[in-house]
Amino acid sequence: MLMALTVSVLLMTGSAEARGQQTDQIPGVSLGLVYAESYLPALAVKPFSSTFGGVGLASEVEAIVAQDLRYSDRFEVMDSLPAGLIGDQLDYTLWDRLGAVxxxxxxxxxxxxxxxxAAELHDVVYGELRESGRFRIPAQSDEDFRMVVHRVSDxxxxxxxxxxxxxxxxxxFTMTDSEGNKDVHLIDSDGLNLTRLTDFGSLLESPSWSPDGRKVAYTSWRSGYPRIYEMNVATGSERMLAAVRGAGDYITPAYHPDGRTLAFSVLGSDARSGIFTYDFERDCCxxxxxxxxxxxxxxTYSPDGRWIAFNTQRFGDAVPQVMLMPSEGGSAExxxxxxxxxxxxxxxxxxSPNSDLVAFHGRIERGRYHVLVASLEDDGRVLRQLTTEGNNEDPSWAPDGRHLVFVGERSWGYGLFVVDVGTGRIRSLIAGRRVGVPDWSPALQAR
Amino acid sequence: MIVRRFLVPLVAAILVVGACGGDPPPPPAPPPGPDMDSLRAYQDSVRRAEEAARAEAARLAAERAAEAERQRAAAAARATLEEMVFFDYDISEVRDDAATVLRAKVDILRASPQVRIRIEGHADERGATEYNLALGNRRAEAIRQFLTGFGLSENRFEIVSFGEGRPLAQGSNEGSWARNRRGQFVITAGANAINPAE
Structure with missing residues (x-):
């Protein structure tokens, strides 16, 4: 049993139909949103035009942007309307009548x-241009095409x-092949562009992005023992963490937000077991x-790099807990x-990359695992439970600090899901594959 | 036995004849007179040779049997060293049935000082992937501590966790999970110097 904690009233998340219903209370855990659910302004996308007849490309860009804005969960994106109905001229009255904000x-x-x-954002209510910008877009055949359009959406x-x-x-994230080996795969935030990053034919866990989004660290067993490596995503070049100090399992790498230091764990060492840091840039210290x-x-580091949250077994078997300590070491709570x-x-x-929220997962009821979020502001005394279906593990924050990707186990198999902690909306990212330990990248800059 | 006495020279004579090709046979040597001493000596030599042959055959058979037994015992000892142990859900403590298995390993390891072992810790798929890495390591460590608790040197063992990444059974049910939360043993040195427990 969990200790009795503040139990507040509860919004069911996960499906629009269920939202607003009350549900059975689970001691210590509130079902519900991390941010107060608020009204989402309606957003319309006027069919994009082209000055040179590239209608196909314009509609492709429009489709990506509209989907991205939907997935941002910050707007109610209106269904697209036929261009003939809208006309070429910008008529705020028309859009206001249609309900667009x-x-x-x-x-x-x-x-x-x-x-x-050339993109423009208009405030329909005030009837004025809010912002505009011009973005260079590569040809559709360019492998960076979709990512560049995603930057426009952001x-x-x-x-x-x-x-x-x-x-x-x-x-x-890791994906398991038919031989039971795991390798790092990458997928875009909209669930497209699934690519394989590593191909070692071995066990591999805990991929972790560097803060510049150029490298991924992970633990690989291909030497026979778990060791930490770092791979450059663009070039595929790889190096091993040099700081091997004797026997032990080297696992769970995480970068400091400044990108210079790597925190990781050594377990079962003949010397010390626990969390270490290492200057990955200078290969020392x-x-x-x-x-x-x-x-x-x-x-996992706080956004300012001053704190580390981590998992501990110090309370014994079967009761792993999440603790905090200063990132230079010190007493933990x-x-x-x-x-x-x-x-x-x-x-x-x-x-979270930009707040005092720490996501983790917990065993809640009848052996079910669910994604939880604790706020440091209330000392973690209120846990928000963001999933209610199946088993859910290993949440990782998006760079917007309001979406989490996690592994979901459903009756039909495993998949990656994305939950918005503002609306409670959940969408599938990749389904039906044996996936694990996702890590969401920082905002990716142009190459 | 008398027959043999005369047979031997006869055979010798035939052999001589055979060796001479087509020449007419020389007249047979006159049969030797009865010589009880040489007869006895001959009989003794035969008996000794037969006894020696029997003893040698028995010695070889015993040697073969001993070697087979030694191999069987070594194979049994190896199988004992490699026998997996299993754990309760989410627990790293060595179970009673596992302790029996480990105790048998201790005796063999004492008799086989060159043998080194890698202890591999595994977890079932339930729970967090990274937590299960730690759980697998704790299980391997619990096994190592059990073994070193009997006075075996720590440097004969290394431990490694595979977490939930190398299941024996693929199902998502208690039967599979029970098989998957385990300790496995790999002989990393001294595999041909395994002696059974004394």
Whole structure:
């Protein structure tokens, strides 16, 4: 049993029909949203035009942008309307009558081999242009085409909300092949462009993005022992963490937000077990932060790099807990709701890239695992449960700090899902594959 | 036995004849007179040779049997060393049935000082992937501590966790899970110097 905590009233998440219903209370855990559910302004996308007859490309860009804005979960994106109905002229009255609050317009221009996309965001209520920008777009055959359009979508989100989007990002995760081996795969935030990053024919876990989005660190068993490596995503070049200090399992790498330091765990060592840091850039300066006869692992940095949340087994078997400590080491405190003898299973913490929210998953009822979010502001005393169906594990925050990707186990198999902690909406990212330990990239910049 | 006494020279004579090709046979040597001493000596030599042959055959058979037994015992000892142990759900403590298996390994390891072992810890698929890495490591560590608790040197063992990544059984049911949360043993040195327990 979990200790009794504040139990507040509860919004069922996951499906629109169920939203607003009350549900059975689970001690210590509130079902519901992390951000207050609020009204979503209606956003319309006027069919994008083209100055050179590239209608196909314009509609492709429009489809990507409209989908991205839908997936941002910050707007109710209106169904597209036929161009003939709208006309060429911008008529705020018409859009106001249709119920739009925001209107996105765009025009594609030819620019040598490439194109320029001129985007505008209009405030229909005030009847004025809010922002505009011009973006260079490569040809559709270019492998970067979709990512460049995703960046346009994130810019539109920023114009409307002032906040970071997540369209231009990718998720790294493991996928198991028919021989039971795992390799790192990447998929875009919209569920397209599935690519394989590694091909070692071995066991591999815990892919973790560098803060510049150029590298992925992970643990590979291909030497026979778990060791940490870092791969450059663009070039495929790889190196091993040089700081091997004797026997032990080297697992769960996580980058400091400054990109210079890597935190990781060494378990079963003949010397020390626990969380270490290492200057990956200079290949030196190993530091021991925490550990002991118990095990500490799965570190994750706060956005300012001053704190680390991590998982610990120091309370014994079967009661893993999430704790916090200063990132230079020091005394740790429990974030997950543990009291001696009370049990509780909380694992796989991931600290939001821009707030005091830490996501993890826990065993909640009848052996079910669900994605939970704790806020440091209330000392983790209220856990928000974001999933209700199946088993759900290993949440990882998007660069917008409001979406989480996680592994879901359903009656039909496994998949990656994305939940918006503002609306509770859940969508499938990849389904029916044996996937694991996703890590959402930072906002990806142009190459 | 008398027959043999005369037979031997006869055979010798035939052999001589054979060796001479087509020449007419020389007249047979006169049969030797009865010589009880040489007869006895001959009989003794035969008996000794037959006894030696029997002893040698028995020695060889015993050697073969001993070698077969030694191999069987070594194979049995190896199988004992490699026998997996299983754990309760989400627990790294060594179970009673596992302790029996491990205790048998201790005796063999004492008699086989060159043998080194890699202990592999595994978890079932339930729970967090990274947590299961730690759980597998704790299980391997619990086994190592059990073995070193009997005075075996720590440097004969290394441990590695595979978490939930290398299941024995693929199903998502208690039967498969029970098979998958286990410790496995790989002999990394001294595989041809395994002696059974004394």
């Amino acid at each position: 925001w209107l996105v317009t765009g025009q594609l221009e030819s620019a040598g081999e490439d194109f320029v996309f 810019e539109i989100v920023r114009w409307a909300t002032g906040e970071q989007g997540m369209a231009a990002s990718r998720i790294a 190993l530091a021991y932060l925490s550990g002991g006869p118990w095990y500490d692992f799965s570190p 429990t974030l997950s709701p543990y009291e001696y003898g009370s049990g509780g299973y909380f694992t796989a913490p991931d600290w």
